[in-house]
Each structure stands twice: as C-alpha cells, then as structure tokens.
Amino acid sequence: MSVANQRTVSGFPHVAWRTAGDVAHRVAERLKASMPSPFDGLHAIGVDETSYRKGHTCITVVVDHERHRVIWAHDGYGRDVFGQFLQTLTPEQRASIRVADGEVVPEFLRTLVFARPRGDDQFADCTFSPSLDMSR
Known part of the structure; x- marks a missing residue:
C-alpha cells in the first residue's frame, strides 16, 4: 500500500491515531516546503x-x-x-x-x-x- 489515510494507518498494529496524524503533518509540511509558490513568475x-x-x-x-x-x-x-x-x-x-x-x-x-x-x-x-x- 503506497497511500493510506490516518484512520487506515492507525488501524495497523502498534500505531496510535496521534502518531499517524503527526507523521501525516510532517510529510505535508515537507511537501509544502518543496513546492514553488503559484505567484512566482507571473507575467x-x-x-x-x-x-x-x-x-x-x-x-x-x-x-x-x-x-x-x-x-x-x-x-x-x-x-x-x-x-x-x-x-x-x-x-x-x-x-x-x-x-x-x-x-x-x-x-x-x-x-x-x-x-x-x-x-x-x-x-x-x-x-x-x-x-x-x-x-x-
């Protein structure tokens, strides 16, 4: 499985709801930081x-x-x-x-x-x- 939501991941053995949420937030922040601004290069x-x-x-x-x-x-x-x-x-x-x-x-x-x-x-x-x- 390459993509799963927080509810699915929290159902895995030894993975708490909060842990799955924290991981999802860290991944989202990394992706957001690597994306260019939509306002750069406006002509x-x-x-x-x-x-x-x-x-x-x-x-x-x-x-x-x-x-x-x-x-x-x-x-x-x-x-x-x-x-x-x-x-x-x-x-x-x-x-x-x-x-x-x-x-x-x-x-x-x-x-x-x-x-x-x-x-x-x-x-x-x-x-x-x-x-x-x-x-x-």
Missing part, C-alpha cells in the same frame, strides 16, 4: 468577478494565463478584494506582472499601479486589455 494574469447562488454572492478569481490555472480566488468583488490579492504578492512578484486582462481590469488598474514600488518605471510597458466575453 500574464486574468481577473474576473462572477456571481453564484442566483446572483447574490460574488467571487473574484485571478488566473495565470501562461500556466492555465487559477492562482487565487476570494469571496467578494471590487478594488478592495483585488487589493487583498496584491497584498499576498511580494514586490518582486507584483513587478513581474506584464499583462492583465478581464472585464474588470480598468477598475483594478489603479490598484495595480499603486501596488508597485515607488520609482518603478517598468509599468510603462504593461498591457491591460478587456477580455472577450466567452459566455456568448
């Missing part, structure tokens, strides 16, 4: 807000276009929620963003500009464009 991101539960609850989603995956999502919408995303990035990670697209990008452009370090002249060559509405 092209997409930002979109969508609603669920019959339009009453919104979520903001940020995707990495180069790796084709969601890198961040949070309940809510607007500049403050996007600001929370930018706060999770280091200054180097924010500076690496070159292209941002989405229907809400013009609103977030101001947030992204002010999130850059002062005196950063790299922002001049960034591209921001509205994305196509793929739902039509």
